[in-house]
Amino acid sequence: MLRRLAKIPRSIILTSAAILLIFLAYEIWTRSLAGQIMADFRPDWDAESQDIVIVMPFEPEQFHMLKLQAAGRFISYENKEVTLFDVHPDDIRRLARNYWVSDIRLITR
Amino acid sequence: MTTEAIPAAAAKRSFRSPKNAKRIRQLGGILAVVVAWQISVWVIDLPPYFYPGPSNVFDAFIELVERGILPPYIGDSVGRYALGVFCGTSIGVLIGLLIGLSRLMSAVLAPTINFFYSIVEVAWIPLFVIWWGYGIKTIIVALVYVAAFPVLYNTLIGVRTVPTVLINASKSLGATNLQVLVNVILPSALPNIFTGFRIGAGFAFRGLIFAEMIAAQTGVGYLIFEGANSQQTDRTIVGMITIGLMWLVIDRAYLSPVEKITIERWGLVSDSK
Numbered sequence A: 001m002l003r004r005l006a007k008i009p010r011s012i013i014l015t016s017a018a019i020l021l022i023f024l025a026y027e028i029w030t031r032s033l034a035g036q037i038m039a040d041f042r043p044d045w046d047a048e049s050q051d052i053v054i055v056m057p058f059e060p061e062q063f064h065m066l067k068l069q070a071a072g073r074f075i076s077y078e079n080k081e082v083t084l085f086d087v088h089p090d091d092i093r094r095l096a097r098n099y100w101v102s103d104i105r106l107i108t109r
Numbered sequence B: 001m002t003t004e005a006i007p008a009a010a011a012k013r014s015f016r017s018p019k020n021a022k023r024i025r026q027l028g029g030i031l032a033v034v035v036a037w038q039i040s041v042w043v044i045d046l047p048p049y050f051y052p053g054p055s056n057v058f059d060a061f062i063e064l065v066e067r068g069i070l071p072p073y074i075g076d077s078v079g080r081y082a083l084g085v086f087c088g089t090s091i092g093v094l095i096g097l098l099i100g101l102s103r104l105m106s107a108v109l110a111p112t113i114n115f116f117y118s119i120v121e122v123a124w125i126p127l128f129v130i131w132w133g134y135g136i137k138t139i140i141v142a143l144v145y146v147a148a149f150p151v152l153y154n155t156l157i158g159v160r161t162v163p164t165v166l167i168n169a170s171k172s173l174g175a176t177n178l179q180v181l182v183n184v185i186l187p188s189a190l191p192n193i194f195t196g197f198r199i200g201a202g203f204a205f206r207g208l209i210f211a212e213m214i215a216a217q218t219g220v221g222y223l224i225f226e227g228a229n230s231q232q233t234d235r236t237i238v239g240m241i242t243i244g245l246m247w248l249v250i251d252r253a254y255l256s257p258v259e260k261i262t263i264e265r266w267g268l269v270s271d272s273k
Helices: A002-007 A010-040 A062-071 A089-096 B005-015 B018-044 B054-066 B070-101 B103-117 B121-132 B136-160 B164-172 B177-215 B220-229 B233-266
Strands: A050-055 A073-078 A081-087 A103-107
Touching (some): A010 A089, A010 A103, A062 A073, A081 A089, A089 A103, B018 B054, B054 B233, B070 B103, B070 B136, B070 B177, B121 B177, B136 B177, B177 B220, B177 B233, B220 B233
Antiparallel strands (some): A050 A103
C-alpha cells in the first residue's frame, strides 16, 4: 500500500493536501465565526421556525439574496439589514457560517 | 571553503538552477502582459466598465472575496468538474471496452456513437435545460457527454491494438476471459485510456464554463456571464483569470504528471495510432 502511494507523483499528493488544508481551514474559520454570532443569539432550537434579521456589511447582491431566500421567506431589506420569516433553527446556524453575515437578530411578530 | 559558505553557495546554485530561471522567465512574461495591459488602459482611456485595467480587476477580485462570492463559486465549479469528469471517464471506458471487445456491439453502437460525437455539447445544452432544468444535473450531463467520447475512442483504439499474440498466448496458458481482460487487455490499453482522459478532461473544462453560463446561477462561468450582463466587466475578467489559474493547477498538478508517468512507463501514445 505504502509502495503504491510512493509511486503517486509528488505534485498530486502536495496539491491535494494543500487543497484539503485550505478547505479544512476555511471550515474551521467559518464554524468559529458562526460560534461567535450564535453565542450572542440564542434561537429556540425546539421551534419549528423563527423570524430573524440578517445584518451585512454591504448591500446584498443576487448571490446573497438567493442564499437568504433558500433559508426563509424574504420580507424586507433596509440599511444593509434583511428580514427573513420562517427560518428553521438549523438554517440560522448555516447562515451564521457565511463570513459576509455580520450579525443575526431575533425578532417577534 | 568554510562551513558557513557551503549553504550559501548551495542556495546560490539552487537560485540559478535552470528550473528557477525558467520560472523567472515565465513570471516575467506574465508581468510584461500586465504592464502592457495597464499602459494600453492609460493610452486608450476608456471608461472602466468598458475596458477595465489591472487595478480595477484587482479591486473587483478583493470585493468578490470580501462579499463571499468567489470562494463558493470556485468550489461549485471544481465540484461539478470533478464529478462530471469522473462519471464521463467511467462511462467512456466502459462503453469503449464493450465496443472494443464485442464485434456485435461494435456493429450496433459504432455508427450511433459516431453520429453523437459530431453533435457538440453546445447544441445539447438547451435541450438538457428543458429536461433537467437549470442546475447541477444539466451541467453534469453536459460534462459527461463531453468527457466520455475522447475516453471512449481512445479505449477502443487501445483495446483493438492489443497484439493478438499476447491474448492467444495467455489463453493457451489457461487464462480465463476475465483474466485476459484484467491482465492483458486493460494494461495494454491503459496508455490510450490516459491519453483519452487528458483530452476529455480538457474538453470538459471548456464545457463546464459554457454549461455554467447557460444553466447555472453559481460558478465561475456564471460569474463571467453575469458580469458582462451587468456591465461589471472587471468581474468578468476576474472570472476569466480564475478559470486560467484553475486550469493551470489542474493541468500542472494532476494531468501532466499522469501523462508523464504514462510516457515513462509505456512510451508515447497518440489517438492517431
